[in-house]
Amino acid sequence: MGAQSTTTNEESDDQLYRCVGSLTISRAxxxxxxxxxxxxxxxIDLSGVEKIDTVGAWLIxxxxxxxxxxxTGASADTDALLKQVAEADNPAKVRPDQRPAMTRTLDELGGxxxxxxxxxxxxxxxxxAVLLSFAAIIRRPKRFRVNAVVQRFDLVGVRALGIIGLMSFLIGIVVGQQGAVQLQQFGAExxxxxxxxxxxVRELGTLMTAIMVAGRSGSAFAAQIxxxxxTEEVDAMRTIGVSPIEALVVPRLLAAVVMMPLLAFYAMLMSLLGGGIYVWIDLGIPPLTYVQRLQEVVPVSDLWVGLIKAPVFGFIIALAGCFQGMLVQGNSEEVGTRTTAAVVQSIFMVIVIDAVFAVFFSQVGWI
Structure with missing residues (x-):
């Protein structure tokens, strides 16, 4: 297709290259x-070109x-194609320009x-919306789904006994060991x-239980919903006149609120058991003395503080899990993202509310 001439152009000193026939990718x-x-x-003389594609135009x-x-000698179509190729020659940045660190920080903080x-x-x-659903159930008790609540009792409470008991038992041992090491320096074991x-009783039993429930049940709520x-099951519920809040959210909220105080009390007992075994083995304090000493130093108000916080924590965990589950849309990857967000959000709110409770009980004299 190409004919090369090494003779000098008559109009200038340029070397002439004359293209004939097809100027396409096959001859690139x-x-x-x-x-x-x-x-x-x-x-380059294009007067003899009969066919040209974008690859040929790019070479020229x-x-x-x-x-x-x-x-020279380009036809109207060839000239138009060359102009289009020239307009498309806009280098793209593989890496965006680096902004100042302060700008990036402020942008991320603002986001x-x-x-x-x-x-x-x-x-x-x-x-x-949840409170309105509770009000509707109170007005029409027949809409309350007892079976759904009982099933959530099993998920939130019964199946969590093993992991919460083991965790609390080990925390009791760790608190006893670390406390004894520090107090031995002053002879106050x-x-x-x-x-x-x-x-x-006052803090760790309820707080660690809430964190475990958030990671276990809160994530399950978000993933299930x-x-x-x-799968459009929620849309199907709305189509047949069933409120997703009443059918999916309310049972989970009630289960978390009812089971959290029981789980927190169970965690307190297991922590005290672990600590008692440690002080018996390491410090030589017999179990009877340990129990008597607990009765003397732990006021009943500490137990009430822990049990009052528990249902509030349960409500927050279930609310965050169901809320994030309801936000899922698009694809299955969103389920994982929202499940992670539910756990992080619920743990964050639990810790914030725990700090608020600490200040409140301190103000009312429950120290």
Whole structure:
């Protein structure tokens, strides 16, 4: 297709390269070699071209761009294609320009604050919908789904006894061991019992139980409801006149609120048991003395503090899990994202509410 002439152009000192026939991808390699073999300055004659595609046009355009070649004899269609190729020659940035560190930090902080604000507003709206569903159930008790609540009791409570019991037992041992190591420096090992009793009953029993329930049941709530959203089961409920809030959210909320105090009390007992075994083996304090000392140093108000916080934590965990589950849309990857968000959100709110409770009980004298 290509005919190369090494003679000098009559109008200038340029070397002439005349293209004849097809200038397409099938001849791209040979055309490229022929163009590279011709010295500068170069003139490309396209008057004999019968067929040209974008690859051929790119070769001509690149030669013009890189070597300063001139093009002559191009038809209207060929000239239009060359112009389109030239307009498309816009280098893309593989890596975006680096912004200043302060700008990036402020941008990320602003995005986080905006997301937190949207989540808070959505959670408050979801809470309002839940309260309206509770009011509707109170007006019409027949709409209450007892079987669904009982099934959630099994998920939230019974099946969690093993992991919560083991965790609490080990926490009791760890608190006793760390407390004894520090108190031995002052010859006050006996006060290890005070440490175990008060921190377990007042704080750790309920708080660690809430964290475990958030990671276990809160994530399960988000994943279950999220999967139902993807499979359009939630939309099917609305179609047949069943409220998803009443059928899916309310039973889970009630189960978490009812079971959390029981699980927290169980965790307290297991922590005290673990701490008692440790002080008996390591410090030589017999179980009877351990129990008597607990009765002396742990006020009943500590037990009430732990049990009052438990149902609030359960409500928050279930609310966050169901809220994130209801936000799932699009694909299965969203289920994992929302499940993670449910766990993080519920644990964060539990810790914040726990701090609020600590200040409140301190103000009312339950120290």
């Amino acid at each position: 390699a040979s055309t490229q070699r022929e163009l590279e073999a011709i010295p500068d300055p170069l003139t 355009y690149r030669t013009v761009r890189d070597r300063g070649a001139r093009v 986080w604050v905006a997301d937190a604000g949207r989540t808070t507003v959505g959670l408050i709206g979801f809470l309002g 006996v006060y290890t019992i005070n440490l175990i009793g008060r921190i377990t 999220g999967t139902m959203k993807i």
